[in-house]
Amino acid sequence: MVSRDDRVLHILKILNKHPRISVKRLIELTGESVSTMRRDLIVLEQSGKVKRTFGMVSLLENTNIEFASPFRYRTHVEEKKVICRLLARRIIKDNQALFIDPSTTTAYLPNYLSERQNVKVITDNLQFAIAANQMTNILTGGSLRPNSNSLLGNHTIQDIAMFRPQLAIVSCSTLDNTGAYIADMDQADVKIAMMKSARESILVADHTKFQSVNSDYIRLASFPAWSKIVTDRAPKDQFLKHMAALGVKVIYPGSK
DSSP states (O other), X not given: OOOHHHHHHHHHHHHHHOSEEEHHHHHHHHOOOHHHXXXXXXXXXXXXXXXXXXXXXXXXXXXXXXXXXXXHHTSSHHHHHHHHHHXXXXXXXXXXXXXXXXXXXXXXXXXXXXXXXXXXXXXXXXXXXXXXXXXXXXXXOOEEOTTTOBEESHHHHHHHTTOOOSXXXXXXXXXXXXXXXXXXXXXXXXXXXXHHHSSEEEEEOOGGGBOSSOOOSEEEEETTSSSEEEXXXXXXXXXXXXXXXXXXXXXXXXXX
């Protein structure tokens, strides 16, 4: 049976090609029943992804929305794996301690850490902790928000403050020449606390998150808060030159 997340992904892929389409045509393209399509479109509408009017569905601009973790985990998977390979090969060293933030990108990281020795991770990321059950993990306290796969809140922040690891590996929803952004305040609080407590912060972001306009509304930090940015492909030359001037190294496949 196809899961709701997979069905919703399929609908969004169609809408990316056809930003305005009839419900009837969506049903034809997906093979869903009328009742299932109605339920899936309600999920998308409540999440701020689409607008329904008179039998039509329109894709809304993807800003200021933090979509559910199970959904985000299944999007841009290959890009996330590229980033995790780069982290394991070029950033993370033996005998390090590090924060891993509540990110679906870093949830793929345990698969690439088999050659690293004595790496200790402090995280509120349940997907990462489950995937890394052969490693030494410290899971923070906090409250589990539905569909977030992460622990959040005051207890999480208090636990983070107990540690001073070498690295904080942090993701964002969007970034531009000035800084990185997110659309969820609780997630932002955790990421900012990790950056404050760690000796060095690394930003991870696939190429779809680079925005010159329509960034999310919560600023995590301004550059050069992160010493390095790890991404899956080379950003534009203007961005690379700007980061170089700020002393921020951008790491991507083929970079030096």
